[in-house]
Amino acid sequence: MVTVFISILSDYNLRDTPHGCSDQWFFAAAEPIIINGDIMYTIYTIPGSCSTGITVLLEKLQLAYTPVKREDVTNYREIVPTNQVPALRLADGQIITEGAAIALYLLEKHNSPMLPSELSRKAEFLRWLMFDYATLHPAYGRMFAIQNRTRMDEQERVNVLQQLASSVSGLWTILDRELEKKEFITGDKPTIVDYLATIYSSWGKSFPGIDILLEKNVQRLVKAVSALPEFQAGYKRENIEFK
Numbered sequence: 001m002v003t004v005f006i007s008i009l010s011d012y013n014l015r016d017t018p019h020g021c022s023d024q025w026f027f028a029a030a031e032p033i034i035i036n037g038d039i040m041y042t043i044y045t046i047p048g049s050c051s052t053g054i055t056v057l058l059e060k061l062q063l064a065y066t067p068v069k070r071e072d073v074t075n076y077r078e079i080v081p082t083n084q085v086p087a088l089r090l091a092d093g094q095i096i097t098e099g100a101a102i103a104l105y106l107l108e109k110h111n112s113p114m115l116p117s118e119l120s121r122k123a124e125f126l127r128w129l130m131f132d133y134a135t136l137h138p139a140y141g142r143m144f145a146i147q148n149r150t151r152m153d154e155q156e157r158v159n160v161l162q163q164l165a166s167s168v169s170g171l172w173t174i175l176d177r178e179l180e181k182k183e184f185i186t187g188d189k190p191t192i193v194d195y196l197a198t199i200y201s202s203w204g205k206s207f208p209g210i211d212i213l214l215e216k217n218v219q220r221l222v223k224a225v226s227a228l229p230e231f232q233a234g235y236k237r238e239n240i241e242f243k
Contacts, residue, residue, distance in 0.1 A: 041065040042089035044073070047238035050137055051086030053196040054102050056234035061110050067237055100133045103192050114191045125193070128185050131174075132196040139168045140203050147207060161210045169213040179217035183224075190225055195234075198225040202243060 043058060045051035045067050058065045070085050077083045088096045088105070096102050107115035116122045143164045146157060175197060178185060185193045201222045204212040214222070225231055226242050235242050 040091065043067050044070060044085050044087040044089070045238060046070050046085050047235075047240045048199070048202070049085060050099050050133070050196060050199065052199055052234060052238055052240075053192055054086045054088065054099060054106075055238055056195045056231050057103060057106060057192045059233040059237070060114075060230040061106060061112060063106070063110065098133075099196075100129055103129065107192075114189075125186050125191065128178075128193045131171075132193055132200070136168075136171050136175075136197070136200055139164070139171055140200060143168065143207060143210075158209070161207060165204075165207065165210045165212045169211070172212070172214055172218055175221075176215040176217045179221055184221065190228060194221060194225045195231060198222050198231070198242075205243065 041058065041063060043051065043054055043065055045055060047069065055065075055067055070083075084097075086097075086099050086102055088102045090096065096105055104115070106112070114125075116125055143161055146152075146160050146164065152160075175185065182188065184190050185197065197218075198221065201214060201218065204210075204214075231242070
């Protein structure tokens with residue numbers, strides 16, 4: 001079982017998963033887009049994926065932006081070889097890729113208190129931001145790889161998915177323990193770290209019959225974050241509902 005599983009993943013490009021983050025993007029530069037004196041950002045997204053976290057952040061920062069679905073961009077793979085999201089187009093045409101890089105750019109550019117200035121608190125924020133992007137997200141990516149892109153016996157697929165789900169549940173347990181002592185993951189106010197975790201919590205519905213455990217503190221977080229005005233506004237802009 002383990003040998004087969006490793007072979008399957010080694011032959012599969014995990015960046016093709018429907019909820020993967022981007023690697024490299026390029027779009028031609030254009031004239032700055034300014035509406036009513038505000039710079040207009042463009043966020044390229046797959047609604048409900050990790051890219052929606054950037055949409056929610058743009059709402060929280062009250063920035064002018066327009067979301068563009070990846071599927072609505074013609075010859076997309078020719079423009080973006082990795083075929084991934086998110087990507088943020090700046091007013092001068094520059095494209096920023098990778099969700100963490102986009103988030104940090106926006107937080108610093110717009111002087112958001114969401115990014116702490118004190119070094120140890122900043123390190124803690126970055127720790128959990130990277131946990132979302134580099135640990136929890138890829139754990140789901142491995143599940144999507146098995147679910148959507150490989151040929152294998154159905155029972156074997158279910159067995160492998162449940163093994164992977166156990167690992168994902170273990171990551172949620174880490175977050176649950178962190179939330180025993182605080183309202184949100186990095187403190188008493190929500191950040192993009194919480195937006196992303198809440199978005200990821202909905203991905204379990206993509207695996208019917210597979211158990212991913214979300215314990216009580218994580219469930220509390222998801223309920224609180226999904227009710228935030230910026231979270232609901234971000235989902236509305238992408239024409240989807242959080243479920």
